[in-house]
Amino acid sequence: MADLDRLAAGHGIVRSYHALDGTLTRAPDEAVRALLKVLGVDPETGQPPPVPADWPPPPEAPQDAACYLPEFLQEGRAWGITCQLYGLRSGRNWGIGDFEDLARLGEMAARKGADFLGVNPLHALFLAEPQKASPFSPSDRSFLNPLYIAVDQVEGFIPGHDLDETALNALNEAVLVDYTAVSEHKLRVLRNIHRRGAGPSRSAFDAFVEASGEPLRRYALFEAVSLEMAGRGYGAGWMSWPEPFRDPAGEAVAEFARDHADEVEFQMWLQWLADRQLGTAARRLREAGMRIGLYLDLAVGTAPDGAATWSDRSLTVVGAEIGAPPDMFNPAGQSWGLAPLSPSGIAAGGFAPVRRSYQSILRHAGALRIDHAMSLYRLFWIPAGFPAGAGAYVLYPMADMLRVLAEVSQASRALIIGEDLGVVPEGFRHEMDRANLLGYRIFYFERDPNGFVPPERWQRSALACVGSHDTTTLAAWWTGSDIQLRLEIGLFDEAAAQKERETRRREKDQAIAALHRCGMHEAGEAFDETVAAGIHRLVAMAPARLVAAQMEDLLGLTEQPNVPGTVDTHPNWRRKLPVTIEELEEVPTLRAVLEGLSRERPRAP
Template sequence: MIEAPEVERETPSEALAALARACGVSVEYYAIDGTLVHCSAAAIRAALTAMGLDASSDAACARSLDALEDQEWLRLVPPVTVVTAGQERTFPVHVIDGDPVEVALRLESGEVRSAPQVDAWVPPRTVGNQTMGRATFSIPADLPLGWHRVEATTNGRRGRGYVVVTPERVSLPSEVREKRPWGLTVQLYSLRSERSWGIGDLADLADLCALGKARGDADFVLINPLHATEPVAPLTNSPYLPTSKRFMSPLYIRVEDIPEVAYLPSQQRALLAWEAERPQRLNDSDDLLDRDSIWRLKSAALEEVFRAPRSAGRDALFEAFCLREGAALEDFATWCAIAEAHRGLPWPAEFDSPTSSAVAAWRDENAERVLYHAWLQWICDEQLERAQSAATRAGMSIGVMIDLAVGVHPEGADAWSYQRVLAQGMSMGAPPDFYNALGQDWSIPPWQPRALEAAAYLPFRDLVRAAVRNAGALRIDHVLGMFRQWWVPAGHIPVDGVYVYVDHEAYMGIIALEAERAGAVVIGEDLGTVEPWVREYLHSRGILGTSIAWFERHDDGAPRVPEDYRADTLAAVTTHDLPPTGAYLAGEHVRLRAELGMLGDGSIEDAQAEAARERQAFIDIMLERGWILPDYNEEDLIAGLHRWVLNSPALLTGIAVTDAVGERRAQNMPGTDTEYPNWCIPVTDGNGVPVLLDDLFEHPRVRRLFRAIKAARA
């Protein structure tokens, strides 16, 4: 392993450490090898500054610590209280000492209930020149699930906050628990059909769901995040670094499926068909996906359709969509229109905030372009809804499984719209581990915990709500970030960061509530070093984990046999951050890592020998259990490994489309940027021949693997 660089770690003073602990900022942590690491005072101070606190000196830290407690006493009611259904909970109400106060609970239904006061005297506190008193009130245990309001009135003051009642557990459909279904996993953009515009789209997703159920009895399709990318080229290739998680990428729209296309004049329809021919010719090529050229062609066609007249009923539906999405859609569409107009050039300083008068004036002057970008989101929403509907009509018990990325681009729409609740000058990442001794900086701005709480978690709720609205399941990438996050201050190397602990009860409770209301299963990607209590907590809330065969090992490196896997997981042989199984079995990942200079100080011979030992350990167990025969070939090994995960108690099992067709190229090589064409690989078979969705289920390798799956589940 490459040695981590030395960091000058000035020991934090007791005043700085006390403020850090009060804000959930680590002053020390245990590294992956068990070593206790002390965080640098500079990193701690930077994290606290990003939270809006003055930590510049010991005296400033002491004042900030006092101000934190004062702020709580100055709030009439807390901005948000997240509770679990069936559990009684109290909350404080602060008034000038001796003043009367009335408190009521206004439920989502409109019903108003009184909040009973609890006999729990707390000594008053002097804040400034006022003496504040605290009254304690109870949240009844029988409140229904939902976002309710607490309203308090005292002499000349009114205060409002949210009471969020969340389910104890996310419900799992009985059919899922009894059947333990399997499904397909795919990077949607990579799987094209004859009608695709050079990239997999939402119509392809609908067809994949229907065909997957009809041809293989699959019950879900897990896809990459569909989050929004830039409105003009160059587009970011990674679906895990979007400009917005709240909205979708119009790149996935199937132009011909927009209802207005059918009513275009015949000459315009002919022109549209002609425009589609150029990107459709790319479908039979194994060349890398070129999002920029595809989007230029598709966006030109979409603009033509946007200008076509809509019926009164369609206009009403569009209006209803805009009203439902509200200010968030207006801000996003405005950002897209401004970004489109400037095309990579710096914006005027007065455009830095979505609430500025300059932005409001610009939006009024460019209302048609703002409307166009809102319309694109409506079309995305309609087509994703159609895909989920196709899945359920075909008989899938789950359907579309949406992936929720960790964060957003630091210069994107969400970073602009939500800047008041993001930690400025901070980036999420990961501390050093056995795979990356330098640590990682993902260039993702994290939520600012104090600001997000003050906003009652509404921005977070809205993006989760949008994610599950048209899905049967939600996969949360790096779910550990809902518990603690590695913050890297701007200008610091990734190893010089701090852990920031966040309110996991609030995060996971809100996810559970929104998923329960949408009828969606939730899966957390909990790979890596995980404290045991975290997995226990996820299990207690009905949130499934993730098991990847290559990572399921004992301390001595031996494979964990399938019957020892956790039951409450989505199990799979591989993931999008690993090579397809055929490449892994052939040791091609070692060769590629060596070519990219990612083996560290070890030799390629040692890495190949270790990979061979890992592979042989799996083969020996499969031979012993009769899952492969002694004269096995690559296809037999891939089928045997899928029998492996299917024989585990895991509730869900994912089968990668790349494994099914014998693809050898990895979709992503973590730790690389321009060195490898991440997220640009179209689906091909073991011979490098493109495989289209139209032919996928007739492909000989796919049919053989499906027979093995059927046998394993018999």
């Protein structure tokens, strides 16, 4: 092993790895040197620690780390619904889905036999730049997005005084979520309620603030400074601020906190409202009969200039972003614009920050999906200034990460799902299974050389679904409209589109044949509720402990929430559902799919 290789290995950098197609790829020397500098190691003078002979170490879960698994899922199965909360429509919301909508959708799903309701990540984003709408690029994963607060449910709200009917109608009629207008409208009314001093007793809020401690105060302070800086022409993120405001412990920030105490308290009050309403929604789902209840989502990282990195610089790495190596879908690799957690930083903190992050998101959840679960073992780091494909994997202390996750899971009585798609290290899924960490299986990808894998051969320890927020919807897949969309927005050229159409024709024929083999002979060429119900029933027949149906597929929509690889050419994270919650039960596709799921996976008495 060359000196650079030994130095990299000694500091947890795995520069050679197998890509998705099995080929061995090696990170360039320049990128490895840059990553060493990011880790605080001089690549020219650094002395490598001893490197184990079996480097890199395999993924390994500690023998005593087991995530919570409800008794009814030891042998049984369940199903649920997933949705993009922002996209829910109702007769009462303010242009964006909110926590009251979440509760009402869950109560409807529970009546149909669902055991859980999953949502996109609810993490705090940037109130100063609400158009930064990706729920997977949070400012801080430990706090909630206040735009999901149902303002009409806040005590002290005065409809005739606070409501601007004209503005509200415009927000509700829009096809896409207008985050800027929603933010302006909601925050104006919430500020008025806060100024009036209305709402529940002060003691409940004070107790929340005391229990949340310094992390809440720093988050609220960040938001207050961020709004002020944006008003002065700077960006919402701290890296664009004047130097004195980049240090949360500096005198400039301390003076700001004294001068803007009301605004800091307002930001903490918003978190209290959001936490309270989310807790109420979770309780209503359980009371409606769901055995799991609320199923939340944890993003894999945070924005490099958000509240989390500003509040504690030791926990995240500046100078690198996380992403994915090149594969057949993204030949140039992917850079996700997220700051990686520092392996040494979280270890030095006794894994307390990681524990706190899990505890905060599992306060009200019965299940948690961990985006890119391989982050428990390794992440693909891309040094600043390098192309996405020129990164390398950096290892994390998996045994300790899993132990903390399992402890919080058991204490919260919440099951954990790990999204294990993409480049998965050898042995990782075995360790997931050993730790009761459910995998994630998507219908489109469950294939072998003979076509779609029969449902009886699917993994038991998994959540199975037709598609996700990052894949095409079932209606678009069946009709091929997703191929046309990718051609129109430049992700395909005509040759690639034609090749994909030919592949899709074969895959569709195989899907129809699979439906016929399972006795669903009425499924044909055209997409309708029969096809939708059939494909979902096919997935539900699998032994997988959980099955999820996403709202876009329940409504037969062709538009997907997010098209990976796009920024401005597709309205990612902005689409609303075309019908309100009050109208959902009248949609034939939804009725057919939910009836089929309930028959295939009936809820036990």
